[in-house]
Amino acid sequence: MKLSKKYAASVKLIEKGKKYNTAEACDLVKKTATAKWDESIDVTFKLNIDPKQADQQLRGTIVLPHGNGKTKKILAITDKVDDAKAAGADFIGQQDMLDKISKENWFGFDVIVATPNMMGLLGRMGRVLGPKGLMPNPKTGTVTNNIGDAIKEIKNGKISYRNDKDGNLAINFGKASFTAQNLTDNLNAIVDTINKIRPATVKGTYVQSCTISSTYGPGIKIAI
Numbered sequence: 001m002k003l004s005k006k007y008a009a010s011v012k013l014i015e016k017g018k019k020y021n022t023a024e025a026c027d028l029v030k031k032t033a034t035a036k037w038d039e040s041i042d043v044t045f046k047l048n049i050d051p052k053q054a055d056q057q058l059r060g061t062i063v064l065p066h067g068n069g070k071t072k073k074i075l076a077i078t079d080k081v082d083d084a085k086a087a088g089a090d091f092i093g094q095q096d097m098l099d100k101i102s103k104e105n106w107f108g109f110d111v112i113v114a115t116p117n118m119m120g121l122l123g124r125m126g127r128v129l130g131p132k133g134l135m136p137n138p139k140t141g142t143v144t145n146n147i148g149d150a151i152k153e154i155k156n157g158k159i160s161y162r163n164d165k166d167g168n169l170a171i172n173f174g175k176a177s178f179t180a181q182n183l184t185d186n187l188n189a190i191v192d193t194i195n196k197i198r199p200a201t202v203k204g205t206y207v208q209s210c211t212i213s214s215t216y217g218p219g220i221k222i223a224i
Contacts, residue, residue, distance in 0.1 A: 006034040011218045019223035022191065025212055026183035032217035033176035039215040040069070041174045041183060043190060043222075046209040048202055049167045056199045058169060059162045061140050065189055066182040067157030069175035074154060075109040077118045077136075078147050084113075087151035094118065098125055107132070113142045113150050133162075169194070176214055187212065191224060 010032035020028065026041075033039040049056040075091040076084035077098070084092045091097060091109055098121055100106045112129070114122055114136045122129070122136060129135040136142040140160050144150050163169045173186040191210070198206045210222040 007216070007218065010034060014218060014220055019221045021223055022187045023180070023184045025220045025222050026187060027180040028220055029183070029212050029214055029217065030176055030178075030180055032220070033214035035176075035214075035216050038069075039176040039217070040172050041176060041178070041212060041214055042170055042172050043187060043210065043212045044171075044219075045169045045194060045207055047163065047167045047169060047194075048204055048206055048208050049163065049199060051163055051165055051167055053201070055201055057163060058194075058197055058199075059139055059160075060193075060197065061158055061160050062171075062190060062193050063153060064157040064159060064173060065185045066174070066178065068159060068172050068186070069178065070172070072110040072154055073108065074151055075112045076147060076151065077112060077114040077122060079117065080115060080147050083148040084151060087148040088155050089113070089151050095121055098122070101125065102128060107134075111142065111154055112136050113144075113147055113154070115145055115147055116143055119143060187222075191222075195224075 013028060013031055029041055033041070049058065051057055073090040075097060076089040077094060078084055078092070079094065081092055102125065112134055119136070126135060138144070141150050141153065141158070159171065161169060161171050171190055173190055174183045194207065207224045210224050211219040212222060213219045
């Protein structure tokens, strides 16, 4: 396969077979992001878990120290209108907003946050919201009576993670325009979280590999 000149040059910056510490890798990934636009920086874990086992499914949230550079539009389904508005929700409503989704196929938002008393309404939308990963869930903090705090956390850099069917887990943790230190802080927060949530039933090596990369850049292996 023929590589582009920019990609080939980026590959040469990476020492073959070496696993870098997080600071070295974050400094290097900025140098491999050669696109004219602000590339995203992602980390991918290959984990020794069996997603078919309920106790080995990884799902939750992380508050990144510096956010990931993406501003999420939040839809609040709640009767606590003033709290949601003060916290910065982009859209607020109840059945009216759910009707807009079902009747107009409207998805002009990234996250739904709801109070528990609204889950009866949202439950009817499972077939629409579930496949898109938009159904609020207490495990991710998107179903709560403290809806104002939940909205503020998401606006300030709270992200969700979930393993795929093969036991891999990918998380976007910044942009190429971030400083290397900010990327390092974010990556360290993620690595710490992944290590802390290791399922008790996992035997042997838990993190089989960890790699970071920019959108169009080569992978850089991390020593965990």
